[in-house]
Amino acid sequence: MQRATRFALGGLLAAALTTPALADPADELARHLSVGGEPMPVESVTATPLAGFFEVRLENGETFYSDSSGRFFLVGDLYENGDQGLVNLTEQARNAERAGRLAMIPEAERVIFRGAESRATVTVFTDTTCPYCVRLHEEVPALNAMGIEVHYLAFPRSGMGSRGARELQQVWCDANPSEAMSRVKGGATLEGPADCDNPVEAQYHLGMELGVQGTPAIVLPDGRLVPGYVPAERLAAMLGLND
Structure with missing residues (x-):
């Protein structure tokens, strides 16, 4: 019985080691997102609190939301209806990026x-x-x-x-x-x-x-x-x- 159990555990471990890791949905979307067969100039793709949807930022600064397949797009701001009222999550992300970009400019400029x-x-x-x-x-x-x-x-x-x-x-x-x-x-x-x-x-x-x-x-x-x-x-x- 102990020997059989060891074989079973060994088989499970081998399967875990040989099974490829699941691809990250955000990375997959960034690589394959296209419109009319033309790849989109994607700068970044990040997860959102909205299950199944990702924030897509293009190289020109435009932002929209897409499902993981890239079939459905949402254009506009994403809000969270929380205890303190409506919170504009899209604007929060814009603010954080704006502050980060400006912080990179040296004082000499x-x-x-x-x-x-x-x-x-x-x-x-x-x-x-x-x-x-x-x-x-x-x-x-x-x-x-x-x-x-x-x-x-x-x-x-x-x-x-x-x-x-x-x-x-x-x-x-x-x-x-x-x-x-x-x-x-x-x-x-x-x-x-x-x-x-x-x-x-x-x-x-x-x-x-x-x-x-x-x-x-x-x-x-x-x-x-x-x-x-x-x-x-x-x-x-x-x-x-x-x-």
């Missing part, structure tokens, strides 16, 4: 304004020709006094052939970019070059990928995107610094 104390940081996609960007810039000293760092990234709202794009390139090419930013937003004409190695075009495309549609576009530390001008006191409240 930002135009930074900071005060003596740092309690929070906001990242602002800006354009020198945008009136509301100028208005927000006038609030920077007040923001710095409240401990809020302002990190500017370039977003020429009229494209790379615009005056704003050239001025932003001049700012980044300047020996003192923060001073140049203040000068041009104060109405001065910059005389410096615009043809140095600068990140303006890359940041413009990044902004579009992250959902920026106009300027100023303020990104909070958790990745939330706040479009348009926000007064200093209100922005401090959004950051929880008025308590």
Whole structure:
């Protein structure tokens, strides 16, 4: 009896070792997802709380949901109806990705304004020709006094052939970019070059990928995107610094 049991256990162990592992459904979907026979440019596929459906992110930043076979798609935001009400899970994922992408940009590629104390940081996609960007810039000293760092990234709202794009390139090419930013937003004409190695075009495309549609576009530390001008006191409240 003991010998038979050993043989049985040995057989089960051998079967377990020789049986191929089941393929991960997300990996399979990422490899085989196609439309009309053409493979889709999939960047990532992740599981969702919705059984049988996966979040698909394309290389151009678009997101939708698919069943494991790739036959059925859902386009829109996924919400969870929890104890605290509706939670937009899609927006949470966008915020996390936005924060992660921005964290990869080195300080050398930002135009930074900071005060003596740092309690929070906001990242602002800006354009020198945008009136509301100028208005927000006038609030920077007040923001710095409240401990809020302002990190500017370039977003020429009229494209790379615009005056704003050239001025932003001049700012980044300047020996003192923060001073140049203040000068041009104060109405001065910059005389410096615009043809140095600068990140303006890359940041413009990044902004579009992250959902920026106009300027100023303020990104909070958790990745939330706040479009348009926000007064200093209100922005401090959004950051929880008025308590």
